Amino acid sequence: MAPEHLRYAALDVRMAMEALTYERAHSYRKELPESAYETWQPRKLMQVLLDIDPNADRDSSLRIGREQTYGVPATEMQDLGHETVLNMGKLKEHYNALGSYLHMPTLKQLQADGDMSLGKLRTRVDEIIAYVDAVLSSPIFTINFGTFSTAPCSRCGKGFRWRIPRDKDRLHAVCRECDAPYELIVTEDRQVRWEPKQHPIKCAHPECGEISFLWEDQFEIGSIWICGACVGHNQIVRMNRPINEDGTPWQPDPSPPSERTRT
């Protein structure tokens, strides 16, 4: 590769890393939060995938075979192939480093290196090309296996599904449509119980006092909610209240002022 072509090669392999990450993300499209669609930085996007599935950037092999006994893996397996995945480690190693070659060198770099160190860039580009080749020539592509639980959201009514990793028995899930939070509890027989994260709160209108259940994400300071019983507006505020030395709520002294002992 002629030196004058190196910068263009750097741009191309950088875009290849983006394309491979976007393709990987596409296979998680039913689980991706809406905001991830605007993420263009591959490392950030890959982190979202890893939060969804810790195996999202791992290589894998696929083998099939007929079970002789139900539930016991077959003794004879046929290999279907191996998938090499562009992983987070490679993205961290190369993606940002390539970016620095796509700008003019700073005065400091010029003083230190003369021109930028094109030899280093060539080694890096060659290494990435070999890696991208391995990813693209994988006989199987974007393998994405998982166990999922599906339920309708009790706040917005839309159904959504959540990945249930084998080693987890408690998960935090968020509705993709309305952000309603849930706790997912995996029982011993691998059934999944969806518990809305709601907490009881008393209407602050003195003539009402009705208990309502607010979603955890509605407990933000300043948020307003309307009581279902009296239709009164309530606002969540940060409060400063008087307490006793032992932490119990302070109560005003009910005796007339004349009888109070001065301290």
Ligand SMILES: [Zn+2]
């Ligand atoms: Zn919802």
Ligand SMILES: [Zn+2]
């Ligand atoms: Zn009320």
